[in-house]
Amino acid sequence: MIEHLYERLKAYYDEMVAIRRYLHQHPELSFQEYNTAKYIANYYKALGIPVREHVGGNGVVAKIVGAKPGKTVALRADFDALPIQDEKDVPYKSTVPGVMHACGHDGHTATLLVLAKALYEMKKALSGTIVLIHQHAEEYAPGGAISMIEDGCLEGVDVIFGTHLWATEPTGKIQYRTGPIMAAADRFEITIQGSGGHGAQPHKTKDAIVVASQLVLVLQQIVSRRVNPLQPAVVSIGSFMADNAFNVIADTAKLVGTVRTFDEAVRSEIEREIERITKGICLAADCSYQYAYTRGYPPVVNHEEETSFIVKIAKQIPEVTIVEETEPHMGGEDFAYYLQKVKGTFFFTGAKADDVTTPFPHHHPKFDFDEKAMLIAAKMLGTAALRFLTK
Ligand SMILES: [Zn+2]
Numbered sequence: 001m002i003e004h005l006y007e008r009l010k011a012y013y014d015e016m017v018a019i020r021r022y023l024h025q026h027p028e029l030s031f032q033e034y035n036t037a038k039y040i041a042n043y044y045k046a047l048g049i050p051v052r053e054h055v056g057g058n059g060v061v062a063k064i065v066g067a068k069p070g071k072t073v074a075l076r077a078d079f080d081a082l083p084i085q086d087e088k089d090v091p092y093k094s095t096v097p098g099v100m101h102a103c104g105h106d107g108h109t110a111t112l113l114v115l116a117k118a119l120y121e122m123k124k125a126l127s128g129t130i131v132l133i134h135q136h137a138e139e140y141a142p143g144g145a146i147s148m149i150e151d152g153c154l155e156g157v158d159v160i161f162g163t164h165l166w167a168t169e170p171t172g173k174i175q176y177r178t179g180p181i182m183a184a185a186d187r188f189e190i191t192i193q194g195s196g197g198h199g200a201q202p203h204k205t206k207d208a209i210v211v212a213s214q215l216v217l218v219l220q221q222i223v224s225r226r227v228n229p230l231q232p233a234v235v236s237i238g239s240f241m242a243d244n245a246f247n248v249i250a251d252t253a254k255l256v257g258t259v260r261t262f263d264e265a266v267r268s269e270i271e272r273e274i275e276r277i278t279k280g281i282c283l284a285a286d287c288s289y290q291y292a293y294t295r296g297y298p299p300v301v302n303h304e305e306e307t308s309f310i311v312k313i314a315k316q317i318p319e320v321t322i323v324e325e326t327e328p329h330m331g332g333e334d335f336a337y338y339l340q341k342v343k344g345t346f347f348f349t350g351a352k353a354d355d356v357t358t359p360f361p362h363h364h365p366k367f368d369f370d371e372k373a374m375l376i377a378a379k380m381l382g383t384a385a386l387r388f389l390t391k
């Protein structure tokens, strides 16, 4: 059965690449992926595979019901793009200004669509059901996973598998981890309210830029001096807004940043510490502040049995040359929510071609990945589904 799947995937590889490139040329931002969702649904409709659209938003869920009863396995791929200008020089570069598939979700989608086509052709020999979850809006919290789950995408599902193509690891490598593999990803905003005025008369003002600058530096001490060094944590400020004329002292300044953690207690501690430090600095400078901390995705926590199951599968796939346990990633993923509901595991599929020495990281304007890795991802997910159903 597995051999049949591999033959089909090999035969459909060119189609997989064509789908990926089409999607790459037509990216859509999180929560606005109307045409991509339609494209996915139409692909299933053309094959005669039952499909449900508008699942929790732009989500699409297809189902392959085998000839014999059995368990239900879900496979998930996300399909949103990012607000980044594509700076690659390739024939399939984005045609949408300022929007780009810079994380490989086009590849995830192409992988799952073609895998589904191959599996559907084998449905007479299948015992059980394969649910194909095409999720919108992974890149932007609250993400699409929660609403898709609320809309029933996990109903009857016994286990879920998902993968991320990873362009900085070589093609042929599979990375797994039991327990936390990706971090909780939160967002905070601090607005400092000073008192603006003439740049020549600083003594009559309360300079919001000076206060916010101190804050940026002192916030670095949360990780270095507050959090237990054995607990991973990140506090990063990505945005510092205070745009005035050259001879004006800023009335307000706004900082926006992200916090990444794996442990709930550390997460809460950082949330409190940011406010305490802000309060202290503002008190000293006689300014006021507004603070908002928004919890994003929880950590992705892989289940033990399903992770060892995927490791065994990886070792059986001919193109997989390295199977290694990865360090946890500080990036976030709303795959976390599926794993809170059902058992499963999320792994990384290396997607850096041999001739690429310094790959551009995910979310980079020149990001690209080795398309051959899609075939490996399809074999991993397809084998996991078939083996789980025949277990
Ligand atoms: Zn991403």
Ligand SMILES: [Zn+2]
Binding pocket: 103, 104, 105, 138, 164
């Ligand atoms: Zn991604």
